[in-house]
Amino acid sequence: MTQHDTMISIRNVGKRFGPVVAVEDACFDIRRGEFFSILGASGSGKTTLLRILAGFEAATSGAVFIDGAQMDAVPPHQRPVNMVFQNYAIFPHLNVRDNIGFGLRKLKLDRAERQKRIGAMLDLIKLPGFGDRHADQLSGGQRQRVALARALILRPKVLLLDEPLGALDKQLREQMQIELRALQRSVGITFVLVTHDQEEALTLSDRIAVMADGRVLQVDTPAGLYERPCSRRVAGFVGNMNFLPARVLSQAGGATSIDIPGCGTTCSIATKRLEHCSSDISLAIRPERITLHRSRPAAPAIAVAGVLRDRMYLGERTHFQIELEPGGATVAVSSSTMKAEALGTIGPGAQVWLSWPEDALIPLGNE
Ligand SMILES: Nc1ncnc2c1ncn2[C@@H]1O[C@H](COP(=O)(O)OP(=O)(O)O)[C@@H](O)[C@H]1O
Ligand SMILES: [Mg+2]
Structure with missing residues (x-):
């Protein structure tokens, strides 16, 4: 893989919380434009690794590079990434338009440009005409789409998603999976998704890292993991x-x-x-x-x-x-x-x- 193809490089990253080893010697690359998933059971270290990429957590050892730049000393808000959380972190007192445009305020864009970008996002998440609705008038799936738009409007190089569909019921989750994949294709941004749901990871991803007990067991395509698992643990976890x-x-x-x-x-x-x-x-x-x-x-x-x-x-x-x-x-x-x-x-x-x-x-x- 050439340097040009690599968006995120995770080099021997480890994280301890006192005696707890949350992540141990993680070492893999995520490609530019890739839909990449980190798959593992609860407690396997997925969120910790994602938070290290976002800069909310400092690694105990190793280094992270995003688009060629070492991130160790870079604070979260200066990293070219944005994060979407499981619990729809949108503001209940704001309407949809203001929620989506929230992060734009610091960019000092003029009003026309701001409205144009918000309008484009409303179209992208298939909620045109919802701009004046309040957050509490939205369904779970609609709220999660607004959370996605709010992260995407800042045009990050990487979108980090921590179990973004976890709180939705099965039918809505499956529908949102298709939309998420289509959204990623249309914007071309690198997506890193954390999930414990193997079906979700297989359906959505170009490649998947399987984690257990803080360790990365295998990084492969969905077909590679399914047809050529490298260990009993991976084989038992996928399908x-x-x-x-x-x-x-x-x-x-x-x-x-x-x-x-x-x-x-x-x-x-x-x-x-x-x-x-x-x-x-x-x-x-x-x-x-x-x-x-x-x-x-x-x-x-x-x-x-x-x-x-x-x-x-x-x-x-x-x-x-x-x-x-x-x-x-x-x-x-x-x-x-x-x-x-x-x-x-x-x-x-x-x-x-x-x-x-x-x-x-x-x-x-x-x-
Ligand atoms: N802030 C923290 N302090 C202490 N232990 C933590 C902290 N965050 C996570 N852990 C521990 O690290 C391990 C991995 O957690 P986490 O990354 O949240 O796993 P996952 O997202 O895969 O469920 C767990 O044993 C968890 O209890
Ligand atoms: Mg987690």
């Missing part, structure tokens, strides 16, 4: 995943033979896919990569017998829980409902077979 305990048996000619005790079978995996694992590994497999059969399939190399324990109809998809015969481990299978119906009316207790292609198995270390 649904089955983990099969496994043991390396032998290596020969670029292939490694692996025993999967819970399935009563062995398999062969390209050795280069095991480079980062010790001998103690798990094989991860997504529920939708497993095919369900009523009788033993002829072709695939791996076919495992099991008993159907549960079947859940979810509309477009149907989920199954299968208890494997030798190990007693339970595996989740997700199939399109059309395919599930082709299997006929099998219910709990039915004998079934599972198969999967070799490349569906993701070898992971157990650390």
Whole structure:
């Protein structure tokens, strides 16, 4: 990546609050114009890292660069960033126009220019004609759009968003996700979004940093995180995943033979896919990569017998829980409902077979 493409550079950033390590040795770059998310469970250090970028918190170690300039000594209001908070920080006593234009006052623009910019923002957030409304006459989603406009009108290089949709109900949240993404595309500003909602991060982001216990576990595209998680923790955090305990048996000619005790079978995996694992590994497999059969399939190399324990109809998809015969481990299978119906009316207790292609198995270390 060239210097030109980098908007934010986070170099070995750490933050302690007394004995608490909130962020540990974070090291990654955010590109210019990127929609970037920081994803992690509550308490993983996301807000602390965002506040360090905004300048509300000083890092204990490391450095932050924004658009090539080191930020350590730069106070929040002089950084080329703006922040949007979860709790719609808009002024209840002001109308929409004055809320959006609030930050412009210090820019000493003339009235016509100010009104022009506010009008453009009202159009951008699809609230034209709402300028005279008071904040308490707005819905949650509308208030959050006003908060976004208020941050964007100052034309920051970076917009920092801390769980901005967290307080909205599911339907409104999904609608606002689409709008947020469209808004980011139209203004072309770098967005850094903090969320604990993996679906939100996958839907919105160009790239995602996954955090746990203050550490950044992986930085990747949504597809990269989903298809090539680097550890069990990331794999378990992003989407649904089955983990099969496994043991390396032998290596020969670029292939490694692996025993999967819970399935009563062995398999062969390209050795280069095991480079980062010790001998103690798990094989991860997504529920939708497993095919369900009523009788033993002829072709695939791996076919495992099991008993159907549960079947859940979810509309477009149907989920199954299968208890494997030798190990007693339970595996989740997700199939399109059309395919599930082709299997006929099998219910709990039915004998079934599972198969999967070799490349569906993701070898992971157990650390
Ligand atoms: N001002 C503070 N003083 C002491 N501990 C803090 C402070 N802010 C955050 N922490 C601690 O740092 C850790 C990370 O918090 P935070 O960044 O808010 O996580 P997240 O936003 O991912 O939920 C937590 O253990 C939290 O209790
Ligand atoms: Mg937080």
